[in-house]
Amino acid sequence: MNVPDNLRYAESHEWILVEGDTGTVGITDHAQAELTDIVFSEPPPIGKKLAAGGVAAVVESVKAASDIYSPVSGEVIARNEAVEADPALLNTDPFGTGWIFKIRLSDPGELDALKDPAAYRAQIGA
Amino acid sequence: MRTPLYESHLAVGGRMVDFSGWEMPVQYSGILDEHKTVRKAVGVFDISHMGEFFVGGPGSTAWLDSLLTNRVAALPSGAAQYSLMLDERGGVIDDLIVYRLGSDNFLLVVNASKIDEDTAWMNSRLVEGIEFENASADFAALAVQGPLARGVFVSLFGREMPEERNRILQVGGDFVVTTGYTGEAGFEWIMPADEAASAWRRALDAGAKPCGLGARDTLRLEMCYPLNGSDLSPEHTPLEAGLGVFVDFEKPDFVGKAALVAQKAAGVPSRLCALRVTEKAPPIRPHYPVWIEGEKVAETTSGALSPSLGDGIALAYLPARFSKPGQEIEIEVRGRRFRACVRKKPLYQKEP
Numbered sequence: 001m002n003v004p005d006n007l008r009y010a011e012s013h014e015w016i017l018v019e020g021d022t023g024t025v026g027i028t029d030h031a032q033a034e035l036t037d038i039v040f041s042e043p044p045p046i047g048k049k050l051a052a053g054g055v056a057a058v059v060e061s062v063k064a065a066s067d068i069y070s071p072v073s074g075e076v077i078a079r080n081e082a083v084e085a086d087p088a089l090l091n092t093d094p095f096g097t098g099w100i101f102k103i104r105l106s107d108p109g110e111l112d113a114l115k116d117p118a119a120y121r122a123q124i125g126a
Numbered sequence: 127m128r129t130p131l132y133e134s135h136l137a138v139g140g141r142m143v144d145f146s147g148w149e150m151p152v153q154y155s156g157i158l159d160e161h162k163t164v165r166k167a168v169g170v171f172d173i174s175h176m177g178e179f180f181v182g183g184p185g186s187t188a189w190l191d192s193l194l195t196n197r198v199a200a201l202p203s204g205a206a207q208y209s210l211m212l213d214e215r216g217g218v219i220d221d222l223i224v225y226r227l228g229s230d231n232f233l234l235v236v237n238a239s240k241i242d243e244d245t246a247w248m249n250s251r252l253v254e255g256i257e258f259e260n261a262s263a264d265f266a267a268l269a270v271q272g273p274l275a276r277g278v279f280v281s282l283f284g285r286e287m288p289e290e291r292n293r294i295l296q297v298g299g300d301f302v303v304t305t306g307y308t309g310e311a312g313f314e315w316i317m318p319a320d321e322a323a324s325a326w327r328r329a330l331d332a333g334a335k336p337c338g339l340g341a342r343d344t345l346r347l348e349m350c351y352p353l354n355g356s357d358l359s360p361e362h363t364p365l366e367a368g369l370g371v372f373v374d375f376e377k378p379d380f381v382g383k384a385a386l387v388a389q390k391a392a393g394v395p396s397r398l399c400a401l402r403v404t405e406k407a408p409p410i411r412p413h414y415p416v417w418i419e420g421e422k423v424a425e426t427t428s429g430a431l432s433p434s435l436g437d438g439i440a441l442a443y444l445p446a447r448f449s450k451p452g453q454e455i456e457i458e459v460r461g462r463r464f465r466a467c468v469r470k471k472p473l474y475q476k477e478p
Contacts (some may be wrong), residue, residue, distance in 0.1 A: 036141075037158045040408045058460070060409050062157040062431055063340055113323045 001126040004095055008111055009120035010071040010106040012053075015095065018111060023072055025056070030124045032091045035061045041087040043079035043101045050074060050103060052110050052111055059090060068091040068100060072110045078102035129174035130266050130322040134228045138336050146239035146355075148175040151338040160341035161433040165476075168272035169337035170329040173314065177241035177262040179234040179248070185228045193251060193381055194470060196362060197374040206292040206303050208372055210364050211244065212382030217360030218366040219368065220244050220350065222343060223305060225247050225294055233301060235267075235316070237354045251381075266322030270334050271312035271345075279313060293366060301457040307342065308347035309472065344430050347439060348474035350400045356412060357398060357427045357441050363389055366443060367398045368471065388478045396448035400471045401426070402458065403438040407464035410438035418448050426457065426465065434474050444468065 007015040015070035017024040040060040040110065050056050050070035057068040079101045083089050089098040105111075115123065127148050134475050135142065140151030147398060151172065153160060163169045190198040196209035205225050213220045220240040223235040245260045252258055270278050281285035283297060288304050295302040300317040317325055322347070330336065343353070352358045352367055363386055364373050373386060389395075403410065410429035415422050428442035440457065451470045456463035 036153065037156050039158075042408070058408070060431075062409065062433070063152065065408070065411070120216065 001033070001124060002095065003117050003121050003124075003126055005117050007095070008071065008114040008116065010069060010114055011123065012069045014069060014071050014103055016071045016111075016114065018105070018108075021105050021108065022077065023074070023103045024099050025071060025101055027059070027068060027090060028091060028120070029094050029126055030126070032075040032094045032098075035059065035064075035066060037062050038087045038090045040084045041090060041100070043081075043084060044076045046076050046079055048076045050076065052107075054112075059087065070103065071114055072105050072107070074101060074106045076101050077104050127175070127351055129152055129172055129254055130319045131172045131326055131435065133176060134323055134326050135172065135270035135336070135460075137301060138173060138330075140336065143339070145175065148238055150175060151336070152340045154336045154340040157338070157344060158335040158433050160335070161344050163335045164272045164310055164337060164341060164345055165434060166273065167244070168270060168274035168278055168312070168334045169341070170326070171269040171337050171339075171342055172266075172326070174266035174319070174387055175238035176267060177236040177238060177244065177260065178265045178267075178316060179236060180259045180261055181232040181234065181246070181256065181387070182230055183257045184230055185253065185255050186232060186257075189253055189256050189279055190224065190232060191377055191380065193248065194319040194378060195373040195382070196224070197377055198224055198226070198232075198285070202266055204294050206294055207307055210322050210369060210372060211247065212364070212380070212386075213360055214381060215360070216363040216382040216385030218354065218358040218362065218364060219247060219360065221354050221358055221369075223303075225301060225303060227294070227296070227301075233316070235314075239286065266319045266325070267314060267316045268322075268325060268329055268363035268369065269306055269308075269314045270329055271306045271308040271310045271315050271337075272334075273311060274333065275312035278329060278332040278334050282328055287311075306312045307351055308345040309351075309474065309476070310345075343428075344433055347428050347430050347441070348432050348434055348472065350441065350471040352398065352441070362393075362396070365389055366396050383465065394446055396424075397446055398427070398441055399444045399453075399468045400467050400473050401440040401442060401455065402432075402435070402469045403408050403464055403466040405465045407438050407457070407466075408459045410440040410459070411456055414440070416442045416444065417456040417463055418444070418453070418456060422458075423448065432473065438464075438466070439473050
């Protein structure tokens with residue numbers, strides 16, 4: 001299972017790539033494998049204020065709907081319309097073109113509460 | 127509970143879930159892939175959780191005709207028939223397949239979730255001379271489905287698959303019948319439980335791909351085949367479910383007939399309708415509210431994303447006045463309503 005070294009991870013299987021005060025958020029390879037065929041996704045609207053651990057988006061497989069949580073607090077500054085048009089990107093490229101939204105961090109200190117790659121690997125038994 | 131194929135499922139990557147108390151594979155390679163396999167090639171499903179009842183003895187034809195809606199007396203030996211077992215109010219206890227093995231010798235295949243209830247119901251109505259046996263634990267079953275099922279049949283049994291639906295072939299202690307729950311060509315193969323693992327292996331070797339309950343559900347929903355416990359229940363009659371063609375009103379009597387006759391005379395109040403969304407929407411799931419003209423009129427009984435059509439599809443009991451194809455409706459998903467339409471059944475039609 002792929003767990004890139006340059007990301008931080010939430011226990012609920014989201015990743016965040018931090019560049020300055022901006023974070024890009026998606027779901028992990030492990031999450032997409034568990035969810036299986038993703039057939040619907042709805043990234044949050046630009047401007048939406050999210051709290052760390054709050055529901056940010058919904059993705060649905062053929063069998064079930066799952067909430068996606070924001071790893072950090074902040075305001076949505078971009079949404080990936082490509083995963084809305086082609087939800088399978090979440091399965092095929094979860095750390096790349098399958099990103100879900102970008103957020104301006106309101107409290108970078110929250111990043112300390114997230115897992116580093118080693119801790120996330122341990123969580124999923126990878 | 128586990129079928130004799132539990133280990134076989136794990137060995138080929140089956141993802142196990144609970145289904146009415148049974149640990150069954152929901153998928154192997156993925157629901158979309160398995161769905162397409164059955165529509166375009168051939169898949170094999172473990173259906174060992176389903177129940178097998180044997181009925182025999184003089185008078186068993188008449189006895190079954192008194193318990194079931196379809197006409198057993200009209201069923202020739204070597205053929206199978208879809209039928210329903212109703213309560214006195216005309217509500218559905220179970221839907222099942224009757225196999226006529228001989229003049230007074232029958233096999234009934236019933237839903238896994240209803241084995242105990244059906245057994246108790248039939249035992250409580252047993253009459254002198256009838257032998258009734260719930261042999262569910264002794265049998266396993268596979269469903270081989272898809273346009274390439276004929277080839278699998280030939281390699282398994284060394285003869286051509288009957289062209290006609292509902293034909294029974296007895297091979298030793300096995301029953302092979304050209305039936306299915308997918309809308310594709312194929313057969314269901316009932317066998318002694320201890321033969322299941324080798325039968326499964328032989329089906330895979332003959333080219334069938336393992337398919338799970340997830341694909342089974344999307345395939346049957348595209349065909350608008352009802353699932354008991356979801357689309358069928360004691361709350362609705364077969365007339366409401368659109369299964370009137372499997373009810374023989376000419377029979378002198380059967381449990382529930384009087385209620386159906388009365389309902390027919392008074393007008394059937396609701397109809398199980400096929401629904402398809404007409405705008406981009408999340409997948410539809412069971413128990414989503416259905417709105418018509420600003421009022422919540424029903425809930426979906428089944429729902430899914432149709433892999434063949436690419437749209438959300440569902441079944442719901444709509445008031446009869448709203449049940450005509452073309453009726454515009456809305457389906458509520460997480461507080462938002464999406465446009466949908468009543469469609470003719472089946473929702474999916476194979477291209478010629």
